[in-house]
Amino acid sequence: MSIKKFIGLFLSVGTCAYATGSNTLNGPTFLFSAANPRPAAIYHAFDMPIISSPGTAGATFTGASTDILNSAKLQDLANKGYTHIQLPPFQYCSPAQDGTKPKLGPSDKQYPDVWFLGYSNYICVLDSNYATTASGLEATGGTDPKKYGTTATDGTTAIGYYLGSPRYGTMADLKALITAAQGYALGIIMDVQFNQVSFDLAGTGSQSSAITNPSVLHPMTIPSGGSTPTLSSINFPSGFFNAYQGEPNWDIPSQAQTTWKFGPDLNTGHTKVQEMIVNYLKLLKDLSVAGLRVDGLKQIPISDWNAILSQARTAGVTFNYGYGEAFNVTVPTLSPYVAIMPVLDFALQDVVGNVFANDASVSTLVAPASLGNTQSAVTLSAGHDFYPNISTGGFHKFYTTPKSVHTHTDTPANLPNACAACTFNRNDLANMIDSQLAIAYMLSRRDGSPLIIRFDDDKDVYDVSFNPKGKNIIKNALAFRKAMDANMAPHEYMVALNSDVLLIARQFGFALINKGGRSRTIPLNDLSIPPPSSPAYVPNNLYIPDTTYNSATNAGGSYYQDVSDAGIKYTKSSTAFVSITGGSSLILPSRNAKFFVLQYPTGLSARSVVFQVNNATTSLGQQMGVVGSHPLLGNGAIRPDFLNIMMNQGASPALANLWRTIPISFPAGSTVSPYTVPYKFAVINSDGTIAAQEGTSTSLTISSTGTGGSEAHSYSGGGGGGSSTVSFRVGSAYTAWGQNVYVIGSSTELGSWNTANAVIMSPTSYPTWTKTVIFNNPSFPIAYKYIKKSGTSVTWLSGSDKTIPGTTSVNDTWS
Known part of the structure; x- marks a missing residue:
C-alpha cells in the first residue's frame, strides 16, 4: 500500500468543536445546522403541560410533580444552566373526558388517557375550522393551513398532522411558550413521530378491521365551532399506508419499518406522505421551534429519510438542532443512522449503566465505546422509555431493584403508572444517586448533549430523605458545564484514580466522581497523573468548588460565584492541593461528585488540530486513523470512542481519498516548555484493529498559545512496512x-x-x-x-x- 501524506495542523486558540465527522456523514448536512454548537443541557419536559388546566390528564404517575412550563419554571431552568427544553409530541390524542378510551392496537385493547397516545398521530382536514381552533397559525404568517399538509384523494382537500393536544396545550399555547422561552435564551425541541397514526382514524368500530382493509381509515375533521375532532368521510390517497405484516422483530429493518404495533403505519416512500411530513416540518419552523427529536428513526427506511430531509432542505426548512431515536447499544448498528442525523447515544447509556448501576469500573468511562466524540450525540441515563411508572415494556439498568425487568403490578389495564414495584424502584435512594452520578459524568464531558428527564431533576434538591442531605449533583454539574462552555474548554482528560473514582480534567476546571461507598482524600498526586512529557492538565491556581454560575462576575475575570462552600477555596501548587482556609486536604465524599473551576481562568489555551491524509488507499470496510503517544491519540491504538478515527471526505471523486479527523484539542504548551506528540497514520479494519501503519513516526510540536494559523508537513512512503x-x-x-x-x-x-x-x-x-x-x-x-x-x-x-x-x-x- 502506498500512501502520500499531507497533514494540515489547523491551530487555533480557545476554540471547541462539538460535532461531527465528515461532510458526508454528518446528519446536519440535511436538516440541521452543523455550524451551531451542541445544546449544553436539555431539560426533558416529559409529559409536562404548558397550560394550567390540562384537561382531565393528571400526573404522569402517582407522586409525580404537576409542574407546568410557565415563566417561573423557565426562569428556574435558565438559572440552572439548561439551554434547551424538549417537549412531548403536541399531536392530538383523545382526552378520554367522556369515558371513551382510545384504542391503539390491533388487539382492540383500550387504554385510558396516557402519555404515549401522543405518539400515534391524528391526521386532520386542514380547513378554516382547523385554522380557527389552532389559533397559533396566526403567528406563522397567515391563517391558511393548507400549506402545511398534502391533498387527499379528491385533489383539493388539504390533510396533515394535527398540532395541539388537550393534554399539553394548543398551537397558540405552544407559540406563546416558544416566545417566552426565547426571552430566557432557551430553545424548544419538539418530539415528533411521523410514521404511525391512531386507530381512532378507523372510527368507533373494530380497530382490527383496519388491518385487513386500510380504506376504513379517514382523516379527522374539526366541526364548525368545535374543538374535538370527529371522523370525516374523506379518503386517503391510494397506497398511503403500508400493509400490516404482523408483530415486528425490531432488529430486522424491513419489519420495524412496516409495523402496526402502535397504530396504522404510513408508507413514507409515498410522495404524498413525504410532502405531508415536509410541510409539517415547515409549520414547526414557522412557529420558531429550535430543534427536533425524531421518534422511531429506525421505523422509516434510510432511503425515505434521505428523500424527506433533502426535500425539506431544498424548501429552506432547516433547524438549529435535532436528533433521532434509533435504539441499539452497539456503535456499528447505530452508524448508518448517524448518516441521517445525530442520534441518542444508547451505546454510552449502556456503558454508564454498567458503571453506575451495575458497579463496573469507572475505567470503562475513560474512552467509552460510544458516539459521543464523533457525532453530536444526545446522551442520557434514564430515558422515559425505561423510567419506572412510565415504561410500558422493559427497563434499563437504572432504577431497577433488583437490576432486572418485572411485570407491572397493581395496575389497571396493565399500565405502569401505579405499579408498586416501579414506585419502590423510583423512590430508592441508591437508584436516584446512580442516575445522578451518570448525569454528572455526561455533563462533565466535552462532547454530547445530556438529556435530563424532569423526574431526575426534581430529585436533585435539598431533601431530608438524602444522606448526606442536599447533594445537588445535577445542579453543580450543570454549573460546571456552563462554566466550561463559557471558556470554550476544548479538551478533556480522564483518569480512573481507582475502580470507583474518576477524574475529568477540562483545562479550566476538573470534576471528581466517586461512585463507591468510601470517601477518598484527594492528594496532589491524583491531580498530576498525566505523563511528564505533557503539560499540566490541572493547572496550578485558585479553584472554587461546587458553585453556581454567575455571568455578572465575568467582567472581573471570575466565572463562578461561591455558594455551597462559601468562603472555602482550594489552591493547587507544585507541592500541594489544599484549602486556603486551614490548609486541609480535599475529602471526596462517597456516592458524590465535586466540581472545581479556576476562579481566574486567564492565560490558558489549547491547540485544536485536524489531521488530514491525502491519496490513502484502503479496502472496502477500512478507514484511516491517526495513532500516537498521547491519550487523545489512543496511546498508539484506536480509542474505543473513535476520537482519533478519520472520516472520508469523498463528497466528489476529487475527494475520494481525502481523510480528516474532527478537531482534536491538545492542552497548549509554552514557548519555554513545548512538548511533542509522536504520531502515525494507520489503516483501520472494521473491527477497530490496525491493518497497517506508516513506518516512521512524525512529531507534532505543541508550544505557546500563539495567534493560531496553520502548519503543513509533507511526507512520502510508509504504509506499515517495518x-x-x-x-x-x-x-x-x-x-x-x-x-x-x-x-x-x-x-x-x-x-x-x-x-x-x-x-x-x-x-x-x-x-x-x-x-x-x-x-x-x-x-x-x-x-x-x-x-x-x-x-x-x-x-x-x-x-x-x-x-x-x-x-x-x-x-x-x-x-
Whole structure:
C-alpha cells in the first residue's frame, strides 16, 4: 500500500468543536445546522403541560410533580444552566373526558388517557375550522393551513398532522411558550413521530378491521365551532399506508419499518406522505421551534429519510438542532443512522449503566465505546422509555431493584403508572444517586448533549430523605458545564484514580466522581497523573468548588460565584492541593461528585488540530486513523470512542481519498516548555484493529498559545512496512497510592531498560493494566519486564526477563 501524506495542523486558540465527522456523514448536512454548537443541557419536559388546566390528564404517575412550563419554571431552568427544553409530541390524542378510551392496537385493547397516545398521530382536514381552533397559525404568517399538509384523494382537500393536544396545550399555547422561552435564551425541541397514526382514524368500530382493509381509515375533521375532532368521510390517497405484516422483530429493518404495533403505519416512500411530513416540518419552523427529536428513526427506511430531509432542505426548512431515536447499544448498528442525523447515544447509556448501576469500573468511562466524540450525540441515563411508572415494556439498568425487568403490578389495564414495584424502584435512594452520578459524568464531558428527564431533576434538591442531605449533583454539574462552555474548554482528560473514582480534567476546571461507598482524600498526586512529557492538565491556581454560575462576575475575570462552600477555596501548587482556609486536604465524599473551576481562568489555551491524509488507499470496510503517544491519540491504538478515527471526505471523486479527523484539542504548551506528540497514520479494519501503519513516526510540536494559523508537513512512503504493534496486558498488578505500572525493555520504544523512559500503562480494569506500543523496524524477540513507579521509587517484577516473540499481544500476571 502506498500512501502520500499531507497533514494540515489547523491551530487555533480557545476554540471547541462539538460535532461531527465528515461532510458526508454528518446528519446536519440535511436538516440541521452543523455550524451551531451542541445544546449544553436539555431539560426533558416529559409529559409536562404548558397550560394550567390540562384537561382531565393528571400526573404522569402517582407522586409525580404537576409542574407546568410557565415563566417561573423557565426562569428556574435558565438559572440552572439548561439551554434547551424538549417537549412531548403536541399531536392530538383523545382526552378520554367522556369515558371513551382510545384504542391503539390491533388487539382492540383500550387504554385510558396516557402519555404515549401522543405518539400515534391524528391526521386532520386542514380547513378554516382547523385554522380557527389552532389559533397559533396566526403567528406563522397567515391563517391558511393548507400549506402545511398534502391533498387527499379528491385533489383539493388539504390533510396533515394535527398540532395541539388537550393534554399539553394548543398551537397558540405552544407559540406563546416558544416566545417566552426565547426571552430566557432557551430553545424548544419538539418530539415528533411521523410514521404511525391512531386507530381512532378507523372510527368507533373494530380497530382490527383496519388491518385487513386500510380504506376504513379517514382523516379527522374539526366541526364548525368545535374543538374535538370527529371522523370525516374523506379518503386517503391510494397506497398511503403500508400493509400490516404482523408483530415486528425490531432488529430486522424491513419489519420495524412496516409495523402496526402502535397504530396504522404510513408508507413514507409515498410522495404524498413525504410532502405531508415536509410541510409539517415547515409549520414547526414557522412557529420558531429550535430543534427536533425524531421518534422511531429506525421505523422509516434510510432511503425515505434521505428523500424527506433533502426535500425539506431544498424548501429552506432547516433547524438549529435535532436528533433521532434509533435504539441499539452497539456503535456499528447505530452508524448508518448517524448518516441521517445525530442520534441518542444508547451505546454510552449502556456503558454508564454498567458503571453506575451495575458497579463496573469507572475505567470503562475513560474512552467509552460510544458516539459521543464523533457525532453530536444526545446522551442520557434514564430515558422515559425505561423510567419506572412510565415504561410500558422493559427497563434499563437504572432504577431497577433488583437490576432486572418485572411485570407491572397493581395496575389497571396493565399500565405502569401505579405499579408498586416501579414506585419502590423510583423512590430508592441508591437508584436516584446512580442516575445522578451518570448525569454528572455526561455533563462533565466535552462532547454530547445530556438529556435530563424532569423526574431526575426534581430529585436533585435539598431533601431530608438524602444522606448526606442536599447533594445537588445535577445542579453543580450543570454549573460546571456552563462554566466550561463559557471558556470554550476544548479538551478533556480522564483518569480512573481507582475502580470507583474518576477524574475529568477540562483545562479550566476538573470534576471528581466517586461512585463507591468510601470517601477518598484527594492528594496532589491524583491531580498530576498525566505523563511528564505533557503539560499540566490541572493547572496550578485558585479553584472554587461546587458553585453556581454567575455571568455578572465575568467582567472581573471570575466565572463562578461561591455558594455551597462559601468562603472555602482550594489552591493547587507544585507541592500541594489544599484549602486556603486551614490548609486541609480535599475529602471526596462517597456516592458524590465535586466540581472545581479556576476562579481566574486567564492565560490558558489549547491547540485544536485536524489531521488530514491525502491519496490513502484502503479496502472496502477500512478507514484511516491517526495513532500516537498521547491519550487523545489512543496511546498508539484506536480509542474505543473513535476520537482519533478519520472520516472520508469523498463528497466528489476529487475527494475520494481525502481523510480528516474532527478537531482534536491538545492542552497548549509554552514557548519555554513545548512538548511533542509522536504520531502515525494507520489503516483501520472494521473491527477497530490496525491493518497497517506508516513506518516512521512524525512529531507534532505543541508550544505557546500563539495567534493560531496553520502548519503543513509533507511526507512520502510508509504504509506499515517495518512497523509492528504489540499490546501488553498484566493482571493482578495492585498498586499503592501514587504508584503506576510501566512496561520497560530492551528496545528504544520500551526505554532501553532506563526506568526514566519506561512506558506508562493504563488501569483499564484495575488491577489489570494495558498498553499498546508501536515498534519501528523491530528485531524480535524483544526482552521486556514490568515495574511499579512512584516518583523515583521503582519496584521490579520478580523473576527473569520476558520476551516478545513477534506476536501482536502478550498477557502476563504480576506475581
